[in-house]
Amino acid sequence: MSAIGDALLEIYHRLLSHYGPQHWWPAEDPFEVILGAILTQATAWTNVEQALSNLKAETALTPAALRDLPRDRLAALIRPCGYYNAKAVKVKAFVERLGARYGDDLGQLFALEIVDLRRELLSIHGVGEETADSIILYAAKKPVFVIDAYTRRIIRRLGLAPEGDSYGAFQALFTKKLPPEEKLYNEYHALLVRHGKEVCRKAPRCQNCCLRPLCPY
Ligand code: SF4
Structure with a gap:
């Protein structure tokens, strides 16, 4: 060394x-980790917890439910974490990609090699390097x-x-x-x-x- x-x-x-x-990460499952990684951009974790709890109360904590949710409604639910209109677009972009390419199966997405997984995540609107790496480390449990x-x-x-x-x-x-x-x-x-x-x-x-x-x- x-x-x-x-x-x-x-x-x-x-x-x-x-x-x-x-x-870490303080979330119940890998999908929540991903949502948290997107929602926590430029805000404190306590605000994200409030947004996640709103989504839970709306039974909207699945990729399909988030796709079905009108964007305005999604923005209202995640309002506590700030930049809620922009973050609603980002969440929608993620669940659209997850459905279209991976049939909502995170296991399939996470089966990619780290370099490919990172490239795939970075190609989704609203996912920058810190968010992509948080997803890879804390949701996919791979070493970045x-x-x-x-x-x-x-x-x-x-x-x-x-x-x-x-x-x-x-x-x-x-x-x-x-x-x-x-x-x-x-x-x-x-x-x-x-x-x-x-x-x-x-x-x-x-x-x-x-x-x-x-x-x-
Ligand atoms: S600068 Fe930061 S790391 Fe260095 S002694 Fe102060 S608190 Fe600790």
Whole structure:
């Protein structure tokens, strides 16, 4: 393992021993994970929970039911998570593709190799890299590393930011230096989110940080 790989593992173990396992993703089944990954764009998870609970109450938590639901009605149900008109279009785009190409069978979609699955997801309206990778990791349970704003901020402050600022550069930092293990990637990303929300915030709370001995910030 390289020095950066060792540093990434040290960060992981410190976060894990400080926060404990995060049990991600907080959803009942892979389809809910997918909906959550789309609905959580630019909003807090509590708002997504409210939207999912509205969909559940409407018995609309299946691909077929979501296709049948008029778009305006769908937008009204997911209103708590913001950008609801745009997100209704995205949800519709996903369930249309799932029905048309895979007969609503997530098993068929997830049988694709990671690179093909990622390409397929990215070709659906409204699915960007973070959403696609969240679906691959937390719904399909395949080892890709999810990069988000928390991860970028923490890694930058720890002095480990890769050259270039792209999503792919940050992702390669993890996937090239860590073993390709789904459980490791699952837990690591969840821990970074927790740490970014609670401690390494915009105004960081370095006094209380379990990574402080490693951090040049
Ligand atoms: S020491 Fe401060 S800047 Fe460094 S990781 Fe912790 S909270 Fe973030």
